[in-house]
Amino acid sequence: MVTGRNLRNRGRRVAVIGAGSWGTTFAKVLCDAGCDVTVWARRREVAHEIQVAKRNTQYLAGINLPKSLKATDDLSVALRGAGLVFLAVPSQTLRQNLLDIEPYLDRRSVLVSLVKGVEKTTTMRMSQVMADTLDLDPTRIGVISGPNIALEIAKEQPTGGVASCADLTVAQEIATAASAPYFRTYVNTDVVGTELGGVLKNLIALAIGIVDGVGYGENTKAAIITRGIAEMTQFSVAHGADPATLSGLAGLGDLIATCQSPLSRNNTAGRLIGQGYTQEETREQMQQVAEGITSVPPVLELARELGIRMPIVEQVQMVLDGRMAPKDLGPHLATEDDVPQPEQAIPDGAHEGTWRRLLNRLKGTQA
Ligand SMILES: NC(=O)C1=CN([C@@H]2O[C@H](COP(=O)(O)OP(=O)(O)OC[C@H]3O[C@@H](n4cnc5c(N)ncnc54)[C@H](OP(=O)(O)O)[C@@H]3O)[C@@H](O)[C@H]2O)C=CC1
């Protein structure tokens, strides 16, 4: 189908690094947006199946991929002429993957992370890993996040996401490339908030999975989701995020999708743990990446550095370590406070950034 959007992307060469469930699905979105897409798979047989049969049976069973989608296991081929490079690999391998692509990268190309994790050894967000590894200018680093369960999108069930870059024009360019009829991409310049939304919702989805595995019902889950978004917002704002981002698709939107969907790997991993499997047994059973399990320790380390309490995430860590029984996990039920605390749906100070930005806008200065 030829649309205005397709025409805007005609001739736009893009690469997707990683051919798991999200890399392959996102490559389809980009193709359906009219881009000229090559996806890189690290295994030759996966690249061959996508290239020839237009299928990726291991990660997207039953999905027919676009005829125009190209695939290769050769990084130099994938990256040739690519102005936008989308990264869809596990968070803990991103640094090495970046070093691998560096020799073939056009120095003007923009790199966009689709990854929802934190580097365990450094506690860095993916955009920080990108800047650190390749010494990139912030205007060449983007992020896309949102309620994006891969299989649903591969079936063209409509949803949206947020493309974020410090430079709004670049965010708009990324969003144009990544807007298909069933995938609407909004823009913002809040890279920290957009990225942290995707990281933190995984941890709350683990908690939801755990209590689901125990057999608790909707009250417990609603309380965890509600307190969870407060925890996510407080943590993100302390790192410089705009609280509005956490109320948007990359925060609340993704939290709802991941906490509700049986397709979510984090939710599934939590459920196995709630049913009594150990962390090791759960990892063995999971055929795909559940980023949340790896992100819990670095997120708690960052929270400690800033003096922030994250009661739900702390409890998830205790359950993962075997220091707390899954049945004892609650939305801050395990509090040591003597005095009842006020409920802060949006934590203290979270609006300060918003007011400052509004004030600056009124004064006509840069936010
Ligand atoms: N799936 C989803 O719904 C969504 C996922 N994401 C995020 O996308 C990222 C990728 O996840 P997803 O695609 O789902 O994961 P999957 O488990 O579906 O696939 C993982 C992919 O990473 C590849 N891989 C593993 N190790 C390496 C390595 N050392 N170097 C290069 N590639 C490697 C795998 O290759 P191989 O098959 O050869 O092992 C596979 O292609 C995660 O951060 C996830 O949070 C974001 C939004 C939605």
Ligand SMILES: O=C(CO)COP(=O)(O)O
């Ligand atoms: O990020 C996702 C949905 O937006 C995918 O979540 P899971 O990694 O838990 O499957």
